Each structure stands twice: as C-alpha cells, then as structure tokens.
Amino acid sequence: MTGVHVIGTGLLGTSLGLALTRAGWTVTLADASPTAQRLAADMGAGTVSDPEAPAVVVVCTPPDVAGPMIVDALRRWPDATVTDVASVKSAVFEAVRRNVGRPDLDRYIGSHPMAGRERSGAIAARADLFTARPWVVCSDEDTPPERLAQVVAIAEAVGAVVTHLDPDFHDASVARVSHAPQVVASLMAAQLRQMPDEGVALAGQGLRDVTRIAASDPGLWTQILAGNAPEVATVLKGIRADLDAVIEALDLRDGALRTLAGAIAAGNEGHDRIPGKHGQAPAKYADITVYMDDEPGSLARLFADVGDLGINVEDVRMDHAPGIMLGSVDISVLPAQAHALVEGLTARGWWVPESELEAAAEDPAGGSTTATHDSPLVGTTTEEGQR
Amino acid sequence: MTGVHVIGTGLLGTSLGLALTRAGWTVTLADASPTAQRLAADMGAGTVSDPEAPAVVVVCTPPDVAGPMIVDALRRWPDATVTDVASVKSAVFEAVRRNVGRPDLDRYIGSHPMAGRERSGAIAARADLFTARPWVVCSDEDTPPERLAQVVAIAEAVGAVVTHLDPDFHDASVARVSHAPQVVASLMAAQLRQMPDEGVALAGQGLRDVTRIAASDPGLWTQILAGNAPEVATVLKGIRADLDAVIEALDLRDGALRTLAGAIAAGNEGHDRIPGKHGQAPAKYADITVYMDDEPGSLARLFADVGDLGINVEDVRMDHAPGIMLGSVDISVLPAQAHALVEGLTARGWWVPESELEAAAEDPAGGSTTATHDSPLVGTTTEEGQR
Numbered sequence: 082m083t084g085v086h087v088i089g090t091g092l093l094g095t096s097l098g099l100a101l102t103r104a105g106w107t108v109t110l111a112d113a114s115p116t117a118q119r120l121a122a123d124m125g126a127g128t129v130s131d132p133e134a135p136a137v138v139v140v141c142t143p144p145d146v147a148g149p150m151i152v153d154a155l156r157r158w159p160d161a162t163v164t165d166v167a168s169v170k171s172a173v174f175e176a177v178r179r180n181v182g183r184p185d186l187d188r189y190i191g192s193h194p195m196a197g198r199e200r201s202g203a204i205a206a207r208a209d210l211f212t213a214r215p216w217v218v219c220s221d222e223d224t225p226p227e228r229l230a231q232v233v234a235i236a237e238a239v240g241a242v243v244t245h246l247d248p249d250f251h252d253a254s255v256a257r258v259s260h261a262p263q264v265v266a267s268l269m270a271a272q273l274r275q276m277p278d279e280g281v282a283l284a285g286q287g288l289r290d291v292t293r294i295a296a297s298d299p300g301l302w303t304q305i306l307a308g309n310a311p312e313v314a315t316v317l318k319g320i321r322a323d324l325d326a327v328i329e330a331l332d333l334r335d336g337a338l339r340t341l342a343g344a345i346a347a348g349n350e351g352h353d354r355i356p357g358k359h360g361q362a363p364a365k366y367a368d369i370t371v372y373m374d375d376e377p378g379s380l381a382r383l384f385a386d387v388g389d390l391g392i393n394v395e396d397v398r399m400d401h402a403p404g405i406m407l408g409s410v411d412i413s414v415l416p417a418q419a420h421a422l423v424e425g426l427t428a429r430g431w432w433v434p435e436s437e438l439e440a441a442a443e444d445p446a447g448g449s450t451t452a453t454h455d456s457p458l459v460g461t462t463t464e465e466g467q468r
Numbered sequence: 469m470t471g472v473h474v475i476g477t478g479l480l481g482t483s484l485g486l487a488l489t490r491a492g493w494t495v496t497l498a499d500a501s502p503t504a505q506r507l508a509a510d511m512g513a514g515t516v517s518d519p520e521a522p523a524v525v526v527v528c529t530p531p532d533v534a535g536p537m538i539v540d541a542l543r544r545w546p547d548a549t550v551t552d553v554a555s556v557k558s559a560v561f562e563a564v565r566r567n568v569g570r571p572d573l574d575r576y577i578g579s580h581p582m583a584g585r586e587r588s589g590a591i592a593a594r595a596d597l598f599t600a601r602p603w604v605v606c607s608d609e610d611t612p613p614e615r616l617a618q619v620v621a622i623a624e625a626v627g628a629v630v631t632h633l634d635p636d637f638h639d640a641s642v643a644r645v646s647h648a649p650q651v652v653a654s655l656m657a658a659q660l661r662q663m664p665d666e667g668v669a670l671a672g673q674g675l676r677d678v679t680r681i682a683a684s685d686p687g688l689w690t691q692i693l694a695g696n697a698p699e700v701a702t703v704l705k706g707i708r709a710d711l712d713a714v715i716e717a718l719d720l721r722d723g724a725l726r727t728l729a730g731a732i733a734a735g736n737e738g739h740d741r742i743p744g745k746h747g748q749a750p751a752k753y754a755d756i757t758v759y760m761d762d763e764p765g766s767l768a769r770l771f772a773d774v775g776d777l778g779i780n781v782e783d784v785r786m787d788h789a790p791g792i793m794l795g796s797v798d799i800s801v802l803p804a805q806a807h808a809l810v811e812g813l814t815a816r817g818w819w820v821p822e823s824e825l826e827a828a829a830e831d832p833a834g835g836s837t838t839a840t841h842d843s844p845l846v847g848t849t850t851e852e853g854q855r
Contacts, residue, residue, distance in 0.1 A: 195670060209759065209819075213796075215670055246666065254667030257659055262678040265656045267735025268710045272644055272703055274738045279633065280641030281741050283582060283602055289742060290677040291649040295735035303729040307720055314718040316659055321711055323655045324704060331701040333694055342690040348654025348682035351661045354668050355676060372596065380784070381775020388768020397767065399783050432596075 083107060085235065086135035086161075088150055090121035093166050093194070094141030095206035098126025100239035103208050109135065121203045134158060137231050140165040145304045148176025151189055155181050162228040163189045164235075168255065169308035170219050170248035183223070190232045191219040191248060193255075194241055201298065209240065216241035219248045256312035263294055263302060264317060270295035323347075366395050367419035372409045372432040383410065383431065390425040392418045470494060472622065473522035473548075475537055477501075477508035480553050480581070481528030482593035485513025487626035490595050496522065508590045521545060524618050527552040532691045535563025538576055542568050549615040551579045551622075555642065556695035557606050557635035570610070577619045578606040578635060580642075581628055588685065596627065603628035606635045643699035650681055650689060651704060657682030710734075753782050754806035756799045759819040770797065770818065777812040779805045 084107035087094045091112075098108045098121060108127030112118035122129045138154040140147055144167040151173065154163045167173050170191045177189050196214040216236040220229050236243045246254070270292040273281060306313055323344060330340035373379040387394060396413035414422055427433050471494035474481045478499075485495045485508060495514030499505035509516045525541040527534055531554040538560065541550045554560050557578045564576050583601040603623035607616050623630045633641070657679040660668060693700055710731060717727035760766040774781060783800035801809055814820050 195672060212759065217670070244666070244669070250664075250667065251670075254663065254670050257663055258668065258671045258675045261659065262656055262675050264711075264714055264731065265652055266674075266678050267732050268707050268714070269649055269652045270736075270738035271710060271731070271734035272648065272706055272738060273741045274734065276641065276644055276741065277637075279631070280637065281645065282631070282743055283604070283638075283641050284645045284742050285582060287653075287681045288645045288649050290680045291653050292735070292739050292742065293677045294674045295732075295739040297732065297736075299729045299732035299736065302732045303725050306714075306718065306728050307725060310718040310720055314715055317711060317715050317718070319659055320655050321708065321715065323658060324651075324708055324711065327651055327655070327693075328701055328704050328708065331693065331697040331704070333697055338690050338694060341693050342686045344651065344658070345654050345682075345684065345686035345689045347658035347661065348679070349657075349684075349686065351657035351659060352679050352682040354660045354663065355671050355679065356669055372599065378775045378778070378780070380781045381771040381773075384768040384771035385775070386768075388765045388772070391765070393765070394767045396786050397784055 084109060084132060084135050084137075086111065086130075086132050086138045086158075087127060088112070088138060088140050088154065089142035090117050090126065090203050091141060091143070092197070092201050092203070092205050093210070094139070095121040095124060095126045095203040096196075096208065096210035097139060097141060097166075097235075097239060099124065099206055099208035100211060101235065102127055104238045106238065117203055121206070124203060124206060126203070126206065132158075135161050137161060137235060138163045139235065140167075143301070143304055144169055144173070144308045147173050151177050152180045155185050155188055159185070161188065162231045164192050164232045166192060166194055167308070168193055168259075168305050169252055170217075171252045172308050174219070174248050187223050187225055188228060190224060190229060192232055192236065193217040193219075193251065194236070196241070201301070211236070212240040214241055215244050217244050217246050217251050219246060219251060221247075252309050252312045253315075256309055256316050260306060260309055260313045261316040261320065263297060264306070264313070265320065266292050266295045267297075267302075366413035367416040369412050369414065369419060369422055369426075369433060370409050371412065371426060380410070383426075386426060386429045386431070387412065387422065390421060392422050392425075471496060471519060471522050471524075473498070473517075473519050473525045473545075474514060475499070475525060475527050475541065476529035477504050477513065477590050478528060478530075479584070479588050479590070479592050480597070481526070482508040482511060482513045482590040483583075483595065483597035484526060484528060484553075484622075484626060486511065486593055486595035487598060488622065489514055491625045493625065504590055508593070511590060511593060513590070513593065519545075522548050524548060524622060525550045526622070527554075530688070530691055531556055531560070531695045534560050538564050539567045542572050542575055546572070548575065549618045550576045551619045553579060553581055554695070555580055555646075555692050557604075557638045559639075559695050561606070561635050574610050574612060575615060577611060577616060579619055579623065580604040580606075580638065581623070583628070588688070598623070599627040601628050602631050604631050604633050604638050606633060606638060608634075639696050639699045640702075643696055643703050647693060647696055647700045648703040648707065650684060651693070651700070652707065653679050653682045654684075654689075753800035754803040756801065756806060756809055756813075756820060757796050758799065758813060759796050767797070770813075773813060773816045773818070774799065774809065777808060779809050779812075 085101055086109045087098050088111050090098070090110050094110070098110055101108050102125060109130040109132045110118050110121050110127040111129070111131065112121070118129050121127070135158060138158060138161050140150045140154060140163065142150050147165045147167040151163055151165055154161065155177070165173060170193060174191055178186060181189070194211050194214060194216045196210050218229070218232055218236065233243050326340055327344050330337040371383060373383065384394070392414055394412055394414060398411040399409070412422070423433050472488055473496045474485050475498050477485070477497050481499070485497055488495050489512060496517040496519045497505050497508050497514045498516070498518065499508065505516050508514070522545055525545060525548050527537045527541060527550065529537050534552045534554040538550055538552055541548065542564070552560060557580060561578055565573060568576070581598050581601060581603045583597050605616070605619055605623065620630050713727055714731050717724040758770060760770065771781070779801055781799055781801060785798040786796070799809070810820050
C-alpha cells in the first residue's frame with residue numbers, strides 16, 4: 082500500500098502530482114477526461130493508473146462533485162486515507178457523512194490548499210503552486226493520528242504551511258476573507274459596464290485594486306458560492322445592513338454624517354486586522370516614491386542602485402501615469418533605512434520627491450515623518466484630493 | 469495683476485504652491501491656520517500674503533467649505549479667475565451660483581486634480597503630487613476662453629493631464645470609479661473586525677487588494693460622500709439591488725446558480741472596462757513568477773539580471789509567504805519577451821517555475837500559453853482552488 086492517487090487532473094491535481102513526483106513520491110492519476118489525465122501524465126505529474134491500494138487518495142475534482150468522488154474512493158480503497166482540496170469543507174463533509182459510516186468516515190480528512198492561479202486546467206499547473214501557501218487540514222478527535230500525519234506529510238512535501246481548522250470555522254473564515262470579497266469586487270466592477278469611456282478614464286489605483294479579482298472565473302465561483310452559501314449569505318447580509326445605513330445616510334438628515342464617518346472608521350478597524358508580511362503582525366514600513374521614464378532597464382538600474390546601498394526592499398508597487406510614458410515606483414523599506422535610501426538614490430541621480438528627502442533629513446532615524454503604512458501589501462494611496 | 473493665490477495650505481494647496489514656485493510662478497499663500505500657512509511658506513510653497521490683484525485664486529480648502537471660500541474670493545478680487553480642487557463639482561458650483569450672478573460667475577472654473585496621498589497636511593506636500601495625474605476642468609459655453617486657459621496653464625505647469633468634463637458628468641463618474649469603491653472597500657473591511665486571528669490569517673492577496681483603500685481617512689471621506697451624496701447613492705443602490713439578488717440566490721432555489729454566475733460574469737465585463745497602462749486600451753502582458761529568499765539585495769540582483777537581458781518590465785508585484793521568509797515576484801512583460809526572460813533568468817540561477825519555462829518553450833513567441841492578464845495593474849490571482 083504505497084503512493085498517492087490523484088483524482089482530477091485540473092490545475093490543482095496536476096500541480097500536486099508535479100510537486101509530489103518531484104519530491105520523490107509515487108503518484109498515480111485519474112480524470113473523467115482521458116485527454117486531461119494524459120496531458121497531466123505527459124507533463125510529469127504521475128502515471129495514469131487504477132491503483133490496487135494507494136496509501137492516500139486526493140480528490141481534486143471541482144467542488145460540486147468532490148463529495149460523491151470522496152465517497153466512491155472510501156468504498157473502493159478500504160484501507161486508503163482520502164482527502165480533497167475543495168475550497169468549502171462543511172458541505173463536502175456532510176455529503177460524505179450522509180453516505181459513509183464510521184469507522185470508514187474517519188479515513189476522510191478534508192483539506193484546502195489556499196492556492197490558485199488565474200488560469201485553469203492541467204496546462205496551467207506548476208510544481209510550486211503550493212509553495213508557502215496556507216494548507217488547511219480539517220480533523221477532529223476521531224481522526225486517527227497516523228492518517229492525519231499522511232495528509233500533513235503531503236501538504237509539507239509540496240511546500241505548503243499546514244493550518245489545522247474545524248470545517249465550520251474554515252467555511253465561516255473563507256466566506257469572510259475570500260468569498261464575500263469576491264462578490265463585493267464583482268458587484269462593484271459590474272457598475273462600470275455602462276460607463277462612458279471618459280468616465281472610466283478617471284479610474285485610479287483604488288478602483289483597480291478593489292476590482293482586481295472581479296476578473297475571476299464565473300463557473301468556478303458559482304460552485305464555490307453555492308458550496309458555502311449559508312456562510313457567504315451571513316457575511317453579505319452584514320454588508321447589506323451597513324450598505325442600507327450608508328444609503329440612508331446619504332439623504333444627509335440629522336446624524337447622517339456620523340453614520341458615514343462611522344462606516345469608513347469601521348473599515349479602518351477591519352483593515353488593521355489583516356496580517357502583515359510572513360504572517361507576522363502588521364509592520365510599519367517607510368514608502369519612498371521614485372519617478373522614472375518608462376524605458377527598458379530603468380527598473381533594473383533602480384534596484385541595482387538600491388542593492389548597492391545595502392537596503393532590503395520590503396515591498397514594491399508600480400504605478401503608471403495616464404496618457405504619458407512616465408512611471409513611478411513606491412519602495413517600502415524599514416523606516417530606519419529610509420533616510421539612507423532617499424539620500425543614496427538622489428545622489429545617484431534618481432528623481433525622488435524633494436519633500437521625501439526633507440522629511441527623511443529632518444529625522445535621520447526616518448521613523449516618524451516619512452510615510453508609513455500598516456503592511457507591505459496594503460499601502461494606502463487615495464486618488465482623492467486631501468486637505 | 470499677476471501670480472497665483474492659494475487659499476488653504478493643506479496637502480493639495482501646499483503641493484500646488486511647491487510645484488508652481490518650482491516652475492517659476494509667483495505664489496502667495498493663505499490659510500485659516502497661521503501655523504499651517506507659515507509651514508507651507510517655510511517649505512517653499514510661496515509667500516504668506518494678502519495679494520492686491522492675483523491673476524488666479526485657487527481654493528484648496530476642505531470640500532465642505534470650498535463653496536463659501538470661492539464666493540468670497542470672487543467678491544474680493546473682482547478681476548481674478550477663481551478655481552478650486554474639490555473632489556465634487558456640482559454641489560460646489562451650485563453653492564457659488566446661489567450667491568454670485570453673471571458675469572462674475574463666469575470667472576469661476578471648477579477643477580479637480582485626481583491626486584492625493586495617504587497623509588494629509590502641508591508636511592506631506594510634494595512638488596510632484598500632480599505629475600501625470602488627471603486634472604479635471606469644468607467649463608461651459610459661457611466660460612471666457614482666456615480664463616479657461618489660465619486654469620489649464622496651472623494644471624499643465626504642475627505636470628497634470630487636463631481633462632475637460634461637465635460637472636454633473638464628473639460627479640457621476642467619480643461616484644462610480646472612486647466614491648462607491650471606497651464605501652464598498654470600507655464595508656467589506658468592516659466585516660473583518662470581529663474575526664478570530666486564525667480566520668484572518670487565511671487572508672490572501674485578493675482580500676488585501678479589495679480592502680486596501682479601507683485605510684482612508686474618515687473625516688475627509690465623510691465630506692466627499694456628503695458632497696456627492698445623490699450620485700453616490702445612485703451607484704450604491706445599484707450595488708444593493710445586485711447584492712439582494714445574490715443573497716436571495718444563496719438560498720439555492722431554481723435559477724439561483726444562473727444569478728450567481730451572472731453576477732461574477734457581470735463583474736468580468738465591468739473589470740474589462742478599466743483602461744490599461746498610460747491610459748491606453750487594456751494590453752495583454754505575460755506574467756512570470758520568480759521565487760527568492762527574503763534577504764537584502766535579492767530584488768536588486770533580480771532586476772539587474774532582467775536589465776542585462778534587455779527586457780522592459782511592464783509591472784511588478786511582490787507577494788510574501790505566510791509564516792516563512794520566502795517571497796515571490798510576479799514580473800509582467802510583453803508576451804514576445806516572456807520566453808527570453810524565463811530562459812535568461814533560469815540560466816542565471818533564478819528559481820522560475822518549470823511549467824512557466826515549458827509553457828514559454830512550447831511557444832517561442834510566448835503569446836498564447838504564458839499567463840496573460842488584461843492590464844499591468846489588474847492581474848488576477850485567486851486564492852481559491854481551481855480545477
């Protein structure tokens with residue numbers, strides 16, 4: 082009884098096969114589509130086979146058929162540990178529990194690698210898809226430790242970071258950090274459909290960020306939302322209640338401004354909850370803006386100069402000017418290094434705004450007067466005029 | 469009759485003074501706060517003065533007092549052209565029109581530079597704040613051409629890109645591309661407030677992007693939302709109608725899936741409307757992911773190598789691994805350069821996923837099998853499992 086059997090050779094299944102094969106594991110593959118399973122095998126994800134007694138079966142089908150496939154696997158391989166990668170966990174577990182009794186049920190351990198790409202299918206697979214991504218594993222007190230260890234070993238073999246969560250907790254959490262944000266981004270983007278070009282042309286980085294994930298696949302997301310419907314509905318109803326209050330406040334009756342300010346302030350609080358780099362607490366970084374012509378090699382020269390200064394870049398963000406060939410790069414560094422960065426880049430002829438230089442010069446430690454933000458990935462830039 | 473008089477020396481007024489002074493213009497400054505106006509003058513934004521006959525007065529106060537200040541300026545300097553920088557235009561114009569008749573009213577030309585920072589006040593001012601940003605100018609058939617030319621000259625002197633728009637069109641547009649997105653981001657972020665840490669820890673880049681602007685200032689945004697209340701309400705009601713439909717569809721009755729898929733698909737369409745780099749039509753770029761240790765100089769070495777390859781970087785995005793010191797950088801390049809980039813970086817020892825290399829190798833032109841997205845700033849990465 083050896084090896085991992087992967088059922089479903091789409092993006093996740095094929096990526097898993099590639100990663101496990103590379104790590105020296107024996108992987109067999111199956112897919113309802115002969116073409117898809119052959120493609121995955123040709124890419125090096127494993128061998129197409131109907132194994133006698135796999136140690137672990139990983140169901141990587143779309144979420145809406147994960148339940149039946151898990152049930153089938155539990156029946157077909159009575160000694161195997163069975164797991165899956167569906168992004169909803171309670172509904173899948175219930176589907177299994179309705180059809181499989183204990184002790185066989187204990188052989189199923191749900192998991193959810195929080196990894197994906199904008200492309201789908203075996204052709205988009207990557208051996209490093211799971212590298213450094215969270216991999217949620219759902220076990221309970223009845224889960225045999227040796228089977229749990231098998232699932233954890235797979236996740237760790239492909240470079241993921243294992244997190245143990247209760248299925249209900251998982252579903253409630255992803256509804257809030259992933260599923261509801263998808264709906265919100267899509268609904269906001271939908272409002273741009275009928276706009277005249279001259280209006281959409283006023284879009285700035287704020288809109289781009291809010292609506293980036295609105296480009297996601299409707300087919301996949303319909304399955305995800307349907308599979309986690311009650312939890313998603315709970316979050317969306319909370320948003321709707323707040324939205325109702327904001328819309329009502331836009332009548333500008335007495336007390337309205339307090340409601341508007343309260344909504345934005347509540348968003349500040351929620352925003353502050355998002356963890357920073359490497360899962361640590363949000364850290365303060367100093368942001369330095371550098372302007373440059375949009376020509377080959379500009380960015381290379383900039384980062385070569387930053388490297389010469391011995392300064393580690395915590396985050397980088399590019400912005401592009403509308404209508405002209407000029408770009409800017411925001412570089413986040415530790416506040417204590419901001420002064421050296423501004424001075425060093427200016428000395429090397431880079432166009433760093435003078436006020437950044439003054440701010441850093443006033444405070445050689447660079448801590449308090451240089452722009453800081455909460456996390457390397459959540460710096461704020463408004464397109465609105467500010468006093 | 470010469471010079472520009474800036475009323476209100478906050479972020480925008482001081483930045484404007486700095487930029488115009490640098491461009492050789494004569495700038496005088498005034499602010500209700502003696503400290504603020506002195507600080508702006510000390511920073512080099514102009515001289516504190518009560519000018520006899522300024523050619524142009526720019527009202528840079530907070531939006532809720534812009535109307536009265538414009539009226540005051542029109543009365544006080546009967547030959548001056550008066551403009552402002554408030555982010556709402558119809559309400560300000562109405563406030564002026566109620567108090568000033570023609571022909572004096574024709575001396576007011578509203579404008580809105582679409583620029584800002586996460587920090588406020590004179591200390592945050594930058595001479596390049598307006599560089600390459602849109603600057604909306606609102607004129608009509610009664611606007612004297614020579615006065616319009618004065619306002620345009622100011623915008624161009626500070627490096628902005630002038631766009632002529634009707635005030636109502638402006639307000640309806642910014643409600644959709646700026647004000648409603650702010651509300652949506654804030655309401656989404658507010659849902660994170662009460663989450664356990666283990667749940668928020670599952671947050672990925674999607675959530676970070678959707679909620680980035682939720683860190684914005686409540687005081688400023690209360691003024692902006694109140695100043696454009698009817699237009700913002702129109703957009704938010706549209707979103708609420710769609711949200712109601714999605715929430716209802718989460719009951720999963722007959723036809724529900726079509727509603728869910730339709731909402732995501734409508735978001736796809738709206739997302740596709742957002743213009744790409746340099747205001748051009750959305751362009752397709754190829755995204756290449758490179759993994760690296762999180763240590764000083766890594767990014768510098770990477771971009772030095774990219775520069776050696778003679779490849780122009782269209783966009784760059786960093787992502788950080790939760791819990792471990794490993795980062796990845798997504799580099800967007802023209803599809804025709806993707807193959808050379810992957811091969812060149814791999815040859816130089818960079819960890820570029822093998823499947824990226826294969827994809828590029830299969831198609832030397834790099835056009836169709838390498839990941840592409842619609843714009844350098846709106847690449848899609850989902851954290852969800854995909855088939």
